[in-house]
Amino acid sequence: MDDERAWIEQALKGDQAAFGRLVQAYERPVYNLTYRLLHDAVEAEDAAQETFLRAYDKLATFQPERKFVNWLLSIASHYCIDCLRRRGRAPQLSLDGPLPPQWLASDTQRPDQAVSRKQQQEQIRQLLDMLEPAYRAAVVLRYWYDLSYEEIAEAMGTTESAIKSRLHRARRMLAGQLQAA
């Protein structure tokens, strides 16, 4: 934590190596978020890089009382949500359409066939893809980063009750799909 503060201060003075250490420290959580939201390795890499470029430009506005990683996640989630909305790539969840057949091969339904990690990743991708961007971001921040409602709300620039509502609706939609499959 002290190292982090020192790196931020040095980076503010233009020290590339210090900012490089911040990138190394947080590249994984930032990339994971962009990948979970965009589901394309190339786009995720670009979005993660863009997140750090924006963070470098806005470093002077970072408030030390916030967690640095949450600040980065906030930049990344806003950027990715904008990307998804611009590209119109967010498939809207239709309660009429069941999940693709791959989803049926779950541990619960077929315990004799262990679902491989790759299949599991694919299932996760399909589920997240069904959610609209703001719901998807809330789900990812909740499950992969274990952020509180307050932290997710801060990262996404909304209220705690909105986050509770998004998580609720997202879970209902996904549960509905799973039941329909």
Add this chain to the structure above:
Amino acid sequence: MGEPVACRDSERVSLLMSLSLDGPLAATDQQVLEGHLAACPACRAEWEAMKQISTLFEGAEMVGPRLGFATRVERRLAEKAKKRRRLFGGAAVLTGSLSLAAVTGLVAAVIVLGVVAGNWFDLLPDVEQGTNTVSQIASGVNLMGKGVTLFLTDFLRAFGLPMVIGVGIALALMLAVWIWLFVNRPGSYHHNGAA
């Protein structure tokens, strides 16, 4: 076996389900949830599905970028800084040239206006041609002033004020650009604080 009958309380109960997946509920809410789930097959099915999805997400690991990510970010930062410096230099040269042109134009306009005004109010001496060098020059200036006066009087009446205002605005804009450039001048992106 048909599908479970839809539950009228499903919205309220599913909210409790969702909240309980994120942390413990208040005792009364927990009782409400458990009581309802025991009696309602439709909500119980939804609850099982929610838990299954939650388990799947909780078991998912973080994925990281390809090796060398930090280096690629540093390269992009360096490129961006270079681009900004180039843009800054270009803007400085452009606005500098325009400022110089505007100032030159303003000075020329003042001289011309001075001659015109002098002639207008008949301040320039009516000097005989060819008496001496000084008078020749004065005569030349006088003639020039009269010529310019004739040519520019109508023009200046129509456009003089807008021209002065225009040049003033242009200079003010130039000043604003210079201030902006100074405030946003590119910082160096370097190792260990060394410039």
